[in-house]
């Protein structure tokens with residue numbers, strides 16, 4: 001069996017490694033546009049945070065690992081056209097065009113940072129840094145700039161704002177919603193973060209939508225928002241990524257947002273063609289409405305599931321809880337599943353509880369504020385959000401598993417856990433017992 005995979009980032013690499021495990025005899029070929037392999041998209045943040053000394057250290061896979069698994073890869077190769085009836089991939093390598101046949105095709109061509117709604121966002125002085133060469137260029141431009149304007153208060157934008165303030169850059173952050181990180185957290189959890197951002201000197205422009213960006217010279221960029229303009233040295237585009245799939249044929253059906261339609265086994269409408277990662281929409285759980293959730297964990301997990309379904313549909317994709325975790329402006333922030341704000345757009349009756357709990361049994365223990373979102377009648381856990389000055393990030397993975405395995409709050413109260421006074425309290429943070437800590441708020445909608 002010859003398996004061709006378009007795109008050698010998280011989804012493509014995960015798919016290739018899993019195909020190798022499942023099909024030791026298969027010929028596996030990755031076709032990748034970039035000339036280097038496995039760059040981690042927020043490598044620039046690792047560099048600014050002094051966690052790596054060189055951008056090139058931000059890699060999640062090496063060519064040696066692929067060689068070991070006898071996975072072939074062609075770097076610097078761009079797929080131009082598909083013919084899914086004849087099972088052919090047309091691609092360009094340097095000056096040459098070539099054609100490759102396949103038995104099974106996995107499209108893992110991901111997404112790019114570009115906003116169709118913001119005129120001028122394609123300009124190279126509007127910094128994007130998902131790819132290695134883009135990160136190199138952004139690194140230089142930011143080093144030469146004093147005032148940086150960030151468009152978008154998602155994870156990328158907030159992390160960039162924090163890291164740039166630490167370099168004493170002047171930072172303006174523009175967000176069209178009422179508060180930052182709105183996709184992942186309810187507003188009351190974000191208030192301490194926004195306070196910390198203002199205290200750190202970030203100019204925060206909320207409820208403002210950027211319409212266009214004008215680049216007059218190498219040195220200066222003007223960002224237009226409503227009746228106002230911001231003149232700045234550099235702009236970072238932190239808005240949502242989008243797929244860019246110009247090579248598909250008409251057999252492959254798309255959603256309105258240009259993502260590829262797939263079934264629960266990640267099969268596209270073309271025979272023997274699968275799509276994974278940032279190319280597709282995902283549902284919260286099987287049967288729910290789909291949405292676009294471009295995250296690395298989704299890319300990796302969909303890659304693994306597609307590989308398992310190559311010969312016959314055997315494993316359905318379980319869905320995405322949009323789990324995130326980060327450390328910004330001195331706060332660890334994590335979220336999984338449904339927020340209360342989001343629940344208003346579903347037909348579920350939801351209740352929430354906000355608790356403030358000490359993270360260990362020591363006298364000066366930090367607290368974590370945790371918000372539980374659950375189904376009113378069944379008490380099924382639907383979502384959880386946390387903010388703390390202590391590193392609570394790993395705890396969100398426990399709660400993601402609790403949601404995936406359909407635990408109720410009653411069941412979670414009995415979740416087994418360790419006790420060690422320096423690291424825990426008499427109850428684990430993720431056991432939602434009402435008398436633990438301070439119950440800040442209880443709500444029903």
Ligand SMILES: Cc1cc2nc3c(=O)[nH]c(=O)nc-3n(C[C@H](O)[C@H](O)[C@H](O)COP(=O)(O)OP(=O)(O)OC[C@H]3O[C@@H](n4cnc5c(N)ncnc54)[C@H](O)[C@@H]3O)c2cc1C
Pocket residue numbers: 006007008009010011012031032033034041042077078079080108109110111112113129130156241247276277278279294295296297299
């Ligand atoms: C700055 C930034 C930081 C981020 N940080 C995080 C984070 O910390 N955590 C997180 O969960 N998510 C993060 N994300 C989102 C994350 O990058 C994506 O969800 C993830 O990279 C998706 O993986 P993928 O393999 O589906 O696609 P991509 O990573 O987009 O990879 C697709 C690959 O396909 C190749 N390709 C595309 N078209 C062709 C073609 N025609 N021919 C050949 N090759 C092609 C591309 O060159 C690319 O290598 C971040 C995004 C950005 C922009």
